[in-house]
Amino acid sequence: MQYLEKYEDQMVRCYYCQLCQATCPVYLEDLLETHVARSRLNLIHAAFIEGILPVTDRMKEILDRCLLCTSCTRTCPGGVALDEIFIAARHQIYQGKRRGKVRRYLTHQAMKQRGIKGLMGKLKPLADSMGLSSKDLPEPDPNPFEDRYQDVIPAKGQQRARVAYYVGCATNTLYPETAESVVRVLSRNGIEAVLPEGLVCCGLPALADGDIETAQEMIRANITALADLDVDAVVTDCTSCGMVFRTKAVSMLPDDDPLRSKAEALAEKVWEATDYINRMGLVESPGPLSQAVTYHVPCHAGLMETMAEAPRRLLKEIPQTDLVEMESPNGCCGAGGSFFTEHRDLSERIRSRKLENIKTTGTNTIITQCPSCRYYLSAADESYEVIHPLTLLNRAYEG
């Protein structure tokens, strides 16, 4: 009950208004009330607080069948942090051992090394044993971002700000060109980017397994690397990393953690890169890019309105680029980090809803700020180009 008890007061704020039925992507596919956030919450309360239900395989299945997309948290009028309660419940059930020893070791290594570089190559047989085949995950780029850039990328022209750039693990190894776009756009707009030493994964994959201790290890390492830097802001290209720094780092550390005040200060300073650029305003006007794009809002962008809105605002700055909004731009794509590798059928059904909405926009170019959404959407249809908004902006600059 180490972590769950913290949420006891919140749990009873559930009014059974059922509004999470409107947004929970798992419920919308399964149409079984047990599989909606409200029921998960009430079952957790019944099992762990009241002790009136045992923890069965069915209970685990219900609690595992959740993408941690945060749709419910954003919907809940009672302000219940449902996703954090689900994480705490997974901790309660699995005590950090939701995965087998081998997978835990590999995940831990990958988190510390900021990506799956090497692992997929050197440890391919083990990766297979994790149930991750090459079909599930893209090939890592042989030349990750951290090998391309080090130290400081100076601002062009007059320097307006100095930021630390926290490159997301997946971006670093799978989509290094996104990271390049980020630093180029920053530089072009008078923002110096520092690439700090000692960064590790944001910790979200561990949180998804309820492994709060490992997540704390990551959070502490990142705070140590970032908190004392002389920078105006910390920017990241990934909305999930942004969400962790903004909201989870503080809530997942113990109340008496020595790094807590630093975590709180850092939370205020972290911005998704598109959000930050939009906030700072463009110094240099981009050139025209004659195309239509649609915007898939990553689930974890939703926790901060400006993070979700920034790409829309920024696209207006690119001449001849039309944003064609899809129906339900905030709807989940089904990826959920690595959720889709374990719930193939469910994830594909969630994705097909998204693909229908994309299709009616008539464009094949999708912008999104989450590498997991990006991979999962592009894997559905080779004709789709799924890119980060700053990659689009960088193209508009470089022609």
Next chain:
Amino acid sequence: MNALASDLGRLLSRERVRTDPEDLYAYSSDATYYFVRGNPDAVVLPENAGEVSKVVKYAAKNRIPVTPRGAGTGLSSGCTPIHGGIVIDTKRMNRIMEINRGNMTGTVECGVVLGNFQKAVERENLFYPPDPQSWEVSTLGGNVSTRAGGPRGVKYGTTPHYVLGLELVLPDGEIINTGGTCVKSSVGYDLTHLLSGAEGTLGVITRVNLRLLPLPPVHRTAVVVCETLDQAAEMVSEIIAQGTVPSKLEFITEAGIGLMNNYISPPLVSNGEAYLLIELDGTEAQVTDDARRLQHICEVMRATDVRVIKDEREAQTYWKARVNLGPMILRLFPKMVTEDVTVPRNRIPEFVRALQNISASIGMIIGIGGHAGDGNMHPTIVFPELNDDLEQRAKEGIKQIIKTGLALGGTVSGEHGIGLHKAEFTLWELGATQIALQKRIKQAFDPLGIMNPGKIWPQEVA
């Protein structure tokens, strides 16, 4: 696997019959879980009326209670399976069968979500007005079964005003069609409207034909700030009496606005005890004219402020906040009980004064608010903590609220239905003779007493 599960599994499919304790718990109540819970023995997920019929026939043969369920948003324990048995979850029967522009009607399966239906008809420039505040998730079958309504009741009435016909699975499993898609009909007893609001005690509604209206092109929202609750209540009566009919006319207290400011953007600076949140709809000319008249009435009655919101996006944040207001109360208090007593509109000022007196007499806060424009108030008793003394005082408060409403010529329930939560009060409103008659109707439909037993008429049990 138990016998019930395997029998039902043969009728539907194994995946659509649930008997695990976790699933039964998830279906054990509606939004009045604090009042009563009851685990069913099985939950079934039929996909059409034929499957519902099979399940009901099986239940009749084996004398098993059947409780139909929509989204489970009810506020009267209407779908709580207090006698166990089979819960029929209707949410997979979610096809919109037809939207007929030429006849201005729509036909839907019972599990269609209200909000989805509204979006679909609005794409055709049509309008389905009933708007219970759970519209984003509540089902049309549930809406019909509880005669659900919402803010638009003041101008457009509630769900039954739009129901033209129904398909019903009777308690013996036979299927009947009542009414039709004609806007008028005068054949026999009006079973369509007997079944609307029957809360699943007379059968399972599986399909609904609904009347539609043309979509009003313009909507405008206004906020009126009042110094006192009494002044706001007088204003509601006066607005109605003067013949200005807003599409929504909500009464909200200062505390309510405080909560709603979690959604209202930019937040409303509160400077009065009560607020009227008003929406006008129609053509631009009508709306402009109504707004002017409304402003005049409120100013004559010395409103502190009347603000017509020009920005439609800002206006939407007020209505989004209104949807979330009820559940948000639990951010401040561990428990609340909401009533839906409705009084004639000219008696609103007296009712509001009486509610303040009841609040003082039981020593608990009663949130005063609701769809005042149609006389439907939602007095909400809030619990600062949970204890037996407060439970007793709240119970006494509810009784007084209902007695007061009835004495003013009102009704126990305007839009939530009776279920279990209000069953003890039906006698006060209907009297013994009428209740006996209504029970004979129930007996005629459901001689075995298997359909949602114990609801509305608490005495009869399967």
